[in-house]
Amino acid sequence: MKSEQSPDLMTIREMCDAYDVTPRTLRFYEAKELLFPQRMGTKRLFTRRDRARLKLILRGKRFGFSLEDIRQTLDLYDRDGSDTAQRQRACELAYERLAVMEAQRAELDVAIAELKAELAHAKDKGLVPSHAA
């Protein structure tokens, strides 16, 4: 009984242009059950939900999570799927991910500080040009 139908459907090409990924990547994510595009005949049509998931996937990747890690927590963000078992499991996993991410944040601060210090040291020796790119 899902009546929540989003009118904004995007083709695979529109998705690729919008999110800078290849068709292969989107099909791969579908095969791995991270995305669930509708079909118009044989062609894929990506929904608003697919786009939300894709953003989370790409973000997760940037943080170094595997696609499988990501897949297991994506359900948490599904506002509609009221299936308790799936979502509750996703919640537990999300707590672990959260801890990992906060630890990562802390370590990142340290690493940034150290890197800055090292660059400052190098600068003292006059080894660094005056630009930062």
Place this chain on the structure above:
Amino acid sequence: MKSEQSPDLMTIREMCDAYDVTPRTLRFYEAKELLFPQRMGTKRLFTRRDRARLKLILRGKRFGFSLEDIRQTLDLYDRDGSDTAQRQRACELAYERLAVMEAQRAELDVAIAELKAELAHAKDKGLVPSHAA
């Protein structure tokens, strides 16, 4: 019995125990020129410098950098190697890495906030057990 000759030199097994990696990993890193252990006959002996580098390697990996990315910036941390060309290149790369890491931290903050919000939402629906880390 174990001979602890110098505190500056560690065997491969001591390294594995200390940093929770396998011998294969350390040999692999050497092959990829990220580590440069000395040799006692045929056996590897890892120096203080190797350990410093290994820590940076493992940290870099946690942030999602590739070994090649890491290798190119490791020279920056070598206090002794006063070779200007190598170090200056490392500095430039380090500036880019720094930008990436700061962007990553910013995005991480957003992601953490969103995840917390989503977990709070789930909690409202009573889907979450009463523990939190």
Place this chain on the structure above:
DNA sequence: AGAGTGATTGACGTTAACGTCAGCGTAACG
């Protein structure tokens, strides 16, 4: 109807980062 253009489905190739296994060397223990 024929020619393009673009999407789809296998199927195989590729890269990074190791794992695993075989075969050999050697240093120490009993």
Place this chain on the structure above:
DNA sequence: CGTTACGCTGACGTTAACGTCAATCACTCT
């Protein structure tokens, strides 16, 4: 002095995350 235990060197296997290519459809334009 034999044998266990660990280390070394290839060499091949593995997994994740796609890339690439060929053959097949589907739709559009002329």
